[in-house]
Amino acid sequence: MPASNMADETKAEIQQAGAVDLLIGISGSVSVPELRQQIPVLLDGLQKHAEAARLVVAYPGSAEAEGVRTDADASMPRFMPYSLSASDPASLPWVIWSAAAKAICSLAVDLNAKACVVLHGDVGMLSAERLQLLTQPILEKQCDLALPVYPSRKFDGLLNHSILAPLSRALYGQRVRYPLAQDIGCSARMLQKLSESHSSRERNEGALLWPVTYAAISSYQVCQANVDVHHATQTEGLELSAVLTSLAGSAFAEMETYAPHWQRIRNSQPTVTSGNSAQQINDGDPVDAKPLVDSFVLGSRNLQEVWGLVLPPVTLLELKKLARCTPESFHMPDELWVRIVYDFALAYRLRTINRGHLMGALTPLYLGWVASYVKEVAARSPLAAEQRFEQLARAYEEGKPYLVSRWRWPDRFNP
């Protein structure tokens, strides 16, 4: 966010702010009086890193609207409003988060902040320990990007575990569990990077912020911290195909932009993770895979023509065989799923068909993978489910030469 786009009160605040050690940005809409009550609790864990007077708390909105006092109080940090570019309430939650994170990073750059933490808007979930887990690697261990590892549940974040995280790991070589986490910590140079990437993509409203990608291509250090919080994302009323279009589509668009970088990366590196592993949460009753298998079979019956434009003949044949399986014997191998994702990424780049149609055609295939996964982990523990995700991530890495060949020679290499 260039200074010219800021609210007047924010500009005035920046001039007064002086040196800033840490900027804490709240990414969602928040009640400022409630936030002010929570802040002293948060400060307990930050005493040795930053004085309260050199702390800034940024929130979306305007000072007047929230009735924030601007009087100087040395024991309290400064409160600064920032404006959101994606203020449309119909925007998807992660689009709003990305816009907020971009605005916070730009504000932090304008304030010359040494570090910045972007936190989810759920004020009730804020705790000193969690904040410390995200700031400590930045301020003490020269880490550039700190990402959280949320407690894992078997049937949560499936899109993240099946596409976003393993794809990011295979492409950019960083083993990160949540590449689109809603809480992040950034160093000053990482902020600069995110701010620059933001200005170059301002035109595209739906573009998401992928901090891991920027960190990986700049060879910055990435850390993870186990946090014991679970943010509920409001996805009610959202169509799965719209969610896939937004999230996987954005990941595919990033692939197109950074193709020269990820084609050079061979293997992934483990990411340093701090904090105690959070307790595994059991999801209770098993999930019925039959409706998911039915969705896949319906897709297979009707979308052969569309899939035929995207997928090579061998994959189509395997999908046809899979569609003939009974729900009990249904199993989509990881290698097949990985090739499907890579082929769709290639079709996204080549614009083989309209991109909205492309992501819509991916939805039944994704449900097929979910059905297969649900059946596999039904009787297993959350830890075993995590191992299953690790196995899938390795399949993504092993399938990368296939992607590179298809990407470089889409016409010649078509098995």
Place this chain on the structure above:
Amino acid sequence: MWQQVEESLRESMGRVFTKIASLLPGILAFVLVLVLFLIIAWLAAMLVRWVLTAAKFDERTSSGASTLSEWAPVHTPTILVARIVFWSFVMIGILVGISAFEAASAESGISAYVFAYVPRVIGAAVLLFFGTVIGRFLSRSVLISAVNLNLQYARLLATGVRWLVFVLTAAMVLDHLAIGGAIVDLAFGILFGGIVLALALAVGLGSRDLVSRSLEREAHRPVEAPVEEKLHHF
């Protein structure tokens, strides 16, 4: 008698050969002009392609949210523009060829008739092109959306939408070309009206009970407590 018939046949054969001979220079002029314009069209298309590639036209046009390639994704915008240029030159070549044919032969009034009809043909071609593209696009949109909504009759729905757009396009094209006159309007009206009437009858008579039961069920449905989804995709 036979001599007179023979004489008459010889005369008419002679007139036919004379006519063909008088048309030959015109046909030759037409072919020559067409070949010349084909070469020019090919050169112009190559030039346009080269210039647009150098100007990174594809990248510029694909940066927007809604782009040309979203509608005709198989061909890049550069190829599309180059093809438009090529076929424009071919069209001009045909028109010039017809003028050359008229000038080189004794026939008069051909070019005036053809030139008057050309705008209609161009309009019809444009209608046909957009009708086909829109029909295919809508059909695919309906198919994918219906599959993702788990509708069993997704393909039927998509085929219906495609043919509806195609029939509408065909009627518009024929009307634009002034072919068929009122018959096309009438046939199209009957066809569309028939489809709507058939659907109305099917719902009104065949599925009357089903519709009323469904409406009653909706009206008396108790407020259900939301069921927690066990699967979370994000």
